[in-house]
Amino acid sequence: MTRLYIWEPNEQVARKLEDLLQKEAYELCFMKETDGFPETPETEDEPQLVLMDARMRWSVCRPLLEQCQKRGYMLLFITADKNMSEHLRALYAGRCDVVTLPLNARVLKTKLAALTATPGTGELQVDEQERVALLDGRRVELTAQETALLIALLEKPDTPVSREQLLRKAWGYQSMGETRTVDVHVQRLRKKLGGEYIETVYKCGYRLKLA
Numbered sequence: 085m086t087r088l089y090i091w092e093p094n095e096q097v098a099r100k101l102e103d104l105l106q107k108e109a110y111e112l113c114f115m116k117e118t119d120g121f122p123e124t125p126e127t128e129d130e131p132q133l134v135l136m137d138a139r140m141r142w143s144v145c146r147p148l149l150e151q152c153q154k155r156g157y158m159l160l161f162i163t164a165d166k167n168m169s170e171h172l173r174a175l176y177a178g179r180c181d182v183v184t185l186p187l188n189a190r191v192l193k194t195k196l197a198a199l200t201a202t203p204g205t206g207e208l209q210v211d212e213q214e215r216v217a218l219l220d221g222r223r224v225e226l227t228a229q230e231t232a233l234l235i236a237l238l239e240k241p242d243t244p245v246s247r248e249q250l251l252r253k254a255w256g257y258q259s260m261g262e263t264r265t266v267d268v269h270v271q272r273l274r275k276k277l278g279g280e281y282i283e284t285v286y287k288c289g290y291r292l293k294l295a
Contacts, residue, residue, distance in 0.1 A: 087111045090135045104189050132157045158199040237292035246289040
C-alpha cells in the first residue's frame with residue numbers, strides 16, 4: 085500500500101482530505117508542522133507520496149522538500165492560488181504536481197494516481213478543469229478543444245471511433261461535412277501525446293491505444 089504523508093495544518097482541509105481519501109488505497113499519515121519524516125529503510129517496495137500545503141511557512145517547507153528530494157518521494161502541493169502552480173513545480177526537481185483549493189475529489193484522486201503511475205504503462209488521465217492530460221505521470225498541456233477530443237476518445241479506449249462520432253461528442257456538430265476539423269486536431273494532439281497513442285483506422289476514424 086502506498087504511504088501518503090500529509091502536512092496540512094488547516095484542520096478543516098485535513099478533515100476534507102481524510103474524507104476523500106480514507107477509502108482509497110493509501111496509508112494516510114497526517115503529520116504536524118514540526119514533524120520530520122520517520123526513519124524508514126533505504127529501499128521500500130511501495131512508492132511514497134507527500135501531500136504538502138504550500139501555505140506553510142518556508143522555514144517548515146524547505147527542509148521537508150530537501151528530505152523528499154533526497155528520498156526520491158513524489159510530491160503533490162496544495163495551494164489556494166492557481167497562479168502559483170508553475171512556481172511550485174519549479175521548486176521541486178522530482179516528480180510533483182499541484183492541486184488547488186477548494187478540493188475536488190476527482191481532480192485530487194486523478195493527480196495522486198498519475199504521480200504513482202509506472203512509466204510506460206500507458207496510463208492516461210484527463211483533468212478537464214485544468215485542461216491537462218497526465219500520461220504516465222507526464223503533464224501535457226491541452227487546449228479546450230484538444231481536451232474535449234481526448235475525453236471523447238477515452239470513452240472507448242482501444243476501440244475505433246468514427247470522425248462523425250468525434251464531431252458530435254467533442255464539437256457538438258450534427259453536420260457531417262466538417263470531418264477535416266477532426267483530422268487537424270488529432271494531428272495536434274498526437275504531437276503532444278506521442279504518435280503511438282492515437283492510431284488512424286482506415287475508412288473509419290481514430291483509436292486511442294492504451295492496452
